[in-house]
Amino acid sequence: MPLRMWTLDVAREQCVTREHLFRYASESLDAGYDALGLYLEHRFAYPSTPWSHGVGVLTPETVRDVRREFPSLRIIPFINLLGHVEGFLYTEEGKAFREETMRGLQACPSHRGFVEFCGRIVQDTLEAFDDELVHLGGDETNQLGVCATCAQRVSSAPGDGKAQIYATHFAPLIHQVVDTGRRPALWGDMFLEHPDALNVLPREAMIFDWQYFGSVKESAPMLARNGNEVVACSTLHMYNSLWMNVEASDENIRNLAQDVASLELAGHCLTTWESTMLCPYDSILPAIKGAAPIMESPSTSPHLSVGYDDEWVSRMSKGVTELGGDFAHSKHRSKHRSRFLLYANPFLVQRHHAAELLGPTGAKAKHLAEESLAMATEPEFKVAPILLRALVEFVEMAEAARHQYAAGETERAVAALVPMRYLFESLEVQASRTHERIGGSLADIERCRRAKDHVETVIQRVRKYGDLSLGYRPAWEVLTHPNFMPHDQGCWWIVNQWGRD
Numbered sequence: 218m219p220l221r222m223w224t225l226d227v228a229r230e231q232c233v234t235r236e237h238l239f240r241y242a243s244e245s246l247d248a249g250y251d252a253l254g255l256y257l258e259h260r261f262a263y264p265s266t267p268w269s270h271g272v273g274v275l276t277p278e279t280v281r282d283v284r285r286e287f288p289s290l291r292i293i294p295f296i297n298l299l300g301h302v303e304g305f306l307y308t309e310e311g312k313a314f315r316e317e318t319m320r321g322l323q324a325c326p327s328h329r330g331f332v333e334f335c336g337r338i339v340q341d342t343l344e345a346f347d348d349e350l351v352h353l354g355g356d357e358t359n360q361l362g363v364c365a366t367c368a369q370r371v372s373s374a375p376g377d378g379k380a381q382i383y384a385t386h387f388a389p390l391i392h393q394v395v396d397t398g399r400r401p402a403l404w405g406d407m408f409l410e411h412p413d414a415l416n417v418l419p420r421e422a423m424i425f426d427w428q429y430f431g432s433v434k435e436s437a438p439m440l441a442r443n444g445n446e447v448v449a450c451s452t453l454h455m456y457n458s459l460w461m462n463v464e465a466s467d468e469n470i471r472n473l474a475q476d477v478a479s480l481e482l483a484g485h486c487l488t489t490w491e492s493t494m495l496c497p498y499d500s501i502l503p504a505i506k507g508a509a510p511i512m513e514s515p516s517t518s519p520h521l522s523v524g525y526d527d528e529w530v531s532r533m534s535k536g537v538t539e540l541g542g543d544f545a546h547s548k549h550r551s552k553h554r555s556r557f558l559l560y561a562n563p564f565l566v567q568r569h570h571a572a573e574l575l576g577p578t579g580a581k582a583k584h585l586a587e588e589s590l591a592m593a594t595e596p597e598f599k600v601a602p603i604l605l606r607a608l609v610e611f612v613e614m615a616e617a618a619r620h621q622y623a624a625g626e627t628e629r630a631v632a633a634l635v636p637m638r639y640l641f642e643s644l645e646v647q648a649s650r651t652h653e654r655i656g657g658s659l660a661d662i663e664r665c666r667r668a669k670d671h672v673e674t675v676i677q678r679v680r681k682y683g684d685l686s687l688g689y690r691p692a693w694e695v696l697t698h699p700n701f702m703p704h705d706q707g708c709w710w711i712v713n714q715w716g717r718d
């Protein structure tokens with residue numbers, strides 16, 4: 218029987234307590250999964266890196282407790298040892314390992330200290346987890362060969378120099394796992410890009426081939442060319458949606474389940490990414506449960522949405538996707554959620570989405586949000602509709618304020634902005650409740666507070682500069698930007714691009 222598992226993305230700011238992990242474990246077993254993968258990065262309390270333990274980090278004790286309570290469920294650690302080490306790199310202690318300054322997410326494989334750090338993380342992981350499989354990560358190392366030392370190594374190597382530094386980095390870590398009688402695993406994407414690196418893999422190593430669009434029919438046989446076992450990885454399409462695209466997720470899981478059977482692959486792993494920016498994990502648990510039977514019988518199992526209220530899910534998935542534009546199905550991270558919450562400037566939503574959200578699309582979106590909110594029976598199903606409605610209402614307020622400001626009606630502009638305070642307060646309540654309920658992101662709470670603070674700042678600026686006290690009226694986009702500087706009429710912080718980093 219191929220391995221059936223899913224991964225919990227602990228790394229995106231999740232605060233997984235004992236109680237939460239018990240819930241995930243129990244629901245995984247109920248659904249019929251063999252294993253629960255914990256995608257950790259820096260969100261695990263590795264004994265060797267006390268400097269990286271952020272508030273709410275998952276602990277080895279919690280993992281041991283869950284193993285004791287649920288002995289029939291495998292708990293597989295997913296660490297990451299080259300790309301996606303950003304949670305280490307952006308700390309004072311970890312910054313020495315970075316490949317570039319204030320850019321990207323990859324460490325430098327030529328840095329001796331980083332190589333030793335990886336060895337210690339592997340050792341900590343081998344001690345904290347008892348599963349045979351230890352996933353070492355290795356995906357999205359798009360900064361290979363960037364620093365001067367690595368660039369020199371890449372250019373002086375015969376053949377594919379990037380394949381060589383990648384393989385040289387991972388080979389000892391793979392063997393560290395093999396030497397203890399355990400099995401290492403790696404993601405497949407960099408091997409597909411640099412196939413020469415496959416040659417360092419011992420037969421025991423498994424490759425996790427993530428293909429969230431299409432199939433693994435071409436990629437899996439390439440990855441298996443030296444006899445390594447391959448696990449197909451599907452995903453729930455959340456990172457690229459306002460909430461989740463259930464139709465695209467069902468299609469992805471079903472296609473890969475068919476490939477697993479026809480290619481006789483070692484297993485199927487459902488990944489779930491980025492349950493942040495107001496996308497609570499408990500709102501996707503019904504889909505995680507619905508995926509397990511599809512993995513087993515792709516041609517006969519019910520749709521992934523089976524565990525949801527029909528009316529709610531058809532609005533928040535199909536309904537939202539059919540709004541089109543930036544709501545449509547895409548490979549891109551959700552532009553709405555990112556612009557609203559990630560960059561400490563919600564006015565980015567106005568700049569990029571005003572036309573979309575003020576027109577008929579916005580009206581439809583608000584209608585969908587209000588209907589879904591009315592039919593949401595559990596708190597986790599209220600978050601996405603509240604977010605959708607907030608997006609539209611934010612743009613309505615921001616556009617009204619912009620027009621009044623342009624017309625010199627300062628106090629009317631302020632009056633249009635004031636209700637934004639309550640809008641971000643209500644989003645902060647949702648973020649706080651999500652954190653309490655399922656260990657959701659603490660950063661989300663801060664993101665909502667920061668957005669509200671920024672609105673406050675913009676209100677002050679409108680009052681102060683809307684009456685032409687500067688002798689000119691700053692453009693609305695400039696006035697609402699965090700970098701706005703009074704009297705810098707030419708906006709040299711925009712014009713002078715080279716110094717911005």
Ligand SMILES: [Zn+2]
Pocket residue numbers: 316324325326327328362363364365366367368
């Ligand atoms: Zn380097």
